[in-house]
Amino acid sequence: MPAAGGNGGGVRRLYHFPLSPYSRRVRLILRHKGLEADLVDPRTDAAAMEKMRALYPMRTAPVLIDEDGFVLGDSNGIAQYLDRVYPSPSLWPEGPRDIARVSQIMALTDGVLGNLIDLATRYYCLHTHDAWPGVLAEIGGRAQGALDALAALVGGLGHPTVIATGWSIGDAWLFTAVAWLEGLPARAPTFVNAAQILSLGWKLPLELSRWADAHRRRPDVVSL
Numbered sequence: 001m002p003a004a005g006g007n008g009g010g011v012r013r014l015y016h017f018p019l020s021p022y023s024r025r026v027r028l029i030l031r032h033k034g035l036e037a038d039l040v041d042p043r044t045d046a047a048a049m050e051k052m053r054a055l056y057p058m059r060t061a062p063v064l065i066d067e068d069g070f071v072l073g074d075s076n077g078i079a080q081y082l083d084r085v086y087p088s089p090s091l092w093p094e095g096p097r098d099i100a101r102v103s104q105i106m107a108l109t110d111g112v113l114g115n116l117i118d119l120a121t122r123y124y125c126l127h128t129h130d131a132w133p134g135v136l137a138e139i140g141g142r143a144q145g146a147l148d149a150l151a152a153l154v155g156g157l158g159h160p161t162v163i164a165t166g167w168s169i170g171d172a173w174l175f176t177a178v179a180w181l182e183g184l185p186a187r188a189p190t191f192v193n194a195a196q197i198l199s200l201g202w203k204l205p206l207e208l209s210r211w212a213d214a215h216r217r218r219p220d221v222v223s224l
């Protein structure tokens with residue numbers, strides 16, 4: 001959709017939360033494609049937060065305003081848009097087997113993040129309700145199931161990246177999620193959302209941290 005009250009044209013802008021995996025994966029894609037963007041952190045600017053929320057009805061970060069004025073929310077939507085409008089270099093693999101693997105990793109990763117974030121932030125005010133243990137078991141259990149499935153997937157790869165030929169969008173999705181989950185304990189003393197996410201009782205499989213080890217020193221990752 002064309003930007004309503006966008007950035008006036010010319011400058012690509014990304015509303016982002018610097019440490020959020022959803023925002024970090026979009027920054028990785030922009031970097032991969034050599035696209036510059038003016039980064040706006042709405043958590044440090046109430047007016048920017050209002051503006052971002054007005055631009056995308058789901059009221060979440062990231063939101064991209066591209067140079068042409070098109071406005072997109074949701075990291076998946078932004079990724080699809082960027083890959084079609086700026087196709088080279090692509091982060092998507094070729095071939096059904098690799099496309100299937102990458103797509104599944106992206107869906108499982110989003111399942112983990114969405115379920116944990118929903119429980120620990122958006123619905124956390126219900127945690128004293130009688131029904132909460134059942135909801136936590138089901139929705140948290142799905143997140144744990146997705147984490148375990150991701151661990152099994154990367155455990156059986158036989159190469160450091162999700163597809164044999166190198167870094168893909170599947171790696172960007174999974175790496176930023178693993179790094180974010182690993183970073184929660186350090187943030188918990190000063191960031192209540194992190195403490196609440198940790199309180200849900202999930203466990204990050206060791207295989208996922210081991211898998212991430214191979215990618216921590218990538219220049220694009222380091223510069224995030």
Ligand SMILES: N[C@@H](CCC(=O)N[C@@H](CS)C(=O)NCC(=O)O)C(=O)O
Pocket residue numbers: 017020021022059060061062073074075076117
């Ligand atoms: N499906 C969205 C999820 C984005 C999302 O949940 N972003 C979080 C940051 S981690 C957010 O904006 N939370 C603020 C809120 O929900 O009010 C995406 O892929 O971009």
